[in-house]
Amino acid sequence: MALELINDKEVWDAFVDTSPHGLLFHKWDYTTITAQHTGYRLLPYGVYKGEELVCLAPLYFKSTHGIKTLFSPPPMQAVIPYQGLIPAKEFDTLKLSKREAIMDLIAGDLSAEIDAISPHYFSLTLVPGLADIRQFLWRGYTPKVRYTYIIDLSQPAEAIWGGFHSKLRGKIRKAEEAGMNLVRSRDISELYASITERFSQPEMNIPMISRAYFEDLFRAYPDHLAAYYLYDREGALTAAVATQEYRRFLFWMGAPRIESGYAGNEYLQWLLIRHAKACGYPIFENIGANTPNLNFFKSQFCQGLGIYVEVCRKDMVGTLAEWAYSSIVNKPWLKRKVVPYID
Template sequence: MDGIEVRELSSSEYKEWDLLVEKAQPGTLFHTSEWLEICRDVLSKDLKIYGCFRNGELVGGCPLFVKNIKGILKVATSTCNMTSYSGPLIKESDSSKASKRVQETHEILNSLREFLCKQGFDSIHLTFAPGFEDIRPFTWNGWNSTVHYTHYLNLKENIDSNLSRERQMEIKIATEAGLKTRAWNDPETYYRLLSLAYEKQNLEPPLPRGFFERVFKLIQEKDIGYMFVSETPEGEVVAAHLNLYGKKCAVIWTSALNPDFGRLGPIALLYYNEFLDLKSRDFKYMNVMAANIPTFVDFIMGFSPELIPYYSVTLESKKYSIAKTLYKTTHKETC
């Protein structure tokens, strides 16, 4: 088997990267150059996409955001705000033999791991997309691993039989209040709702307005998702979801709610009608990215989802570990 060459991709090679994302499992929208460039531009990130080549063919790779901390520490991560996973990708093997597929996967990941270790990073954090299960080339070589979770709602099932009594009651209240749902792509409405939700907690929104404006533009240009809203009989939008299309699924990426209308059950109505809508369009499941936040877990469990694990790996230099320990100690003393 020929060896693997790993190098940083030039911007002119991003189209080739996107073709790999499209074909690879589990390639996601969060791996695409368009999404990564939004993160880079709006959040002022230093983006690098590293490609793995075999005989000139791109067969794997990994996007990373690189940051220098006070000129002392160089850290790299495959995620950023509201991009929960991205991480390594590999081209699917053509072999029917499990042993050959594992061999090819490990060859690509080992080459990538060795390359990253030579880039002078003090910390490297990679979060794999759900469905990428074999992270052993990292854990066998001293990287620490963590398990995370998301929820899948199976669109082939009967949603009514899976609803808890509490969710049934919320949907009934929303219906009796005259709330309706529809698709409506309007970034101003979404950001207004998001700001209201965070203001209630005395917090700033996790991303600036410009990020959502770019995402909405991408959604409209590429037809890769939609905003679904709950509104009153008077036409006031009181809740919204931003949904992004994936392979056979829709990712419920983020939601926003006017807290004054929470008691009317608009979010439960959104999930219920989204389920029916996506099912009618032959999607297989809804990926509800809320399984790592306890308050959201309590809500979504009322729809009887399947719990799906995904993984991250981390490698830290001694210098980084010492700096992190000092920061935690200092922060604890000043709190």
């Protein structure tokens, strides 16, 4: 059998570190902390070709009231947009025929394991840059396309600035003249308080897990996760975000707009774009391109869209469970009674 569970953190992380598709979401502590706080069982699979490890696939399993689900990543409360497969470091340099053969091996072995687990609902969302899902389509999986906002940081800063919406540039200039102070911190208290208020609103249909989850992640990756706070001259908070800084600069979680006389969110994002470029990151990514009410704000900054794909499969039970959640349990008035948003 070419598919095995890997329980060696060093082997896992070394593979992620060398793969060009490996992100912080894939790292061993990140996956185990996520499983712990979301209530899923982590299945850290490795796909082998002979003795050679050619791919990692962290999957998360849960059985609730007899309904079995298998995800990568787990649903939205983990704030992971994509995870899925991590091919080996040389994968992108191989000839197309060899890449196709490896993807056939990966899809075949994973499909056999998925059939053995027999989940009612399965979803695998791949990172941007892994778009060849033909081997999964030929095995009956359903594709879905997702998007993310990206900025190419190899451009001169002037080109990035010139790509902004003209009204956005005016707001940023005004905020810059006001003398804002940017602070990088490992303390998520103010950020979490702001996000708590946002997700506790009755109209929000996304449950949020505990503060302890984010605290555990920040402890595990102090060099790669950060909270940024923007204060005005009087010391009042005007904007707050969390970032991931590993391989790419990811604008990860943002607090809702804080009422002030200046465009704090806009100015904070510009400062972080400049910071990411100065640190040598190739890409600045702002997740959230699949949320219509955020699109105009985010697209003011970005000149491009990245694409990532999901493959999924569900049987009649999974379809019914999905409908029940979206149509009944997911109603805001009911969810506030049955879903523990936050501590």
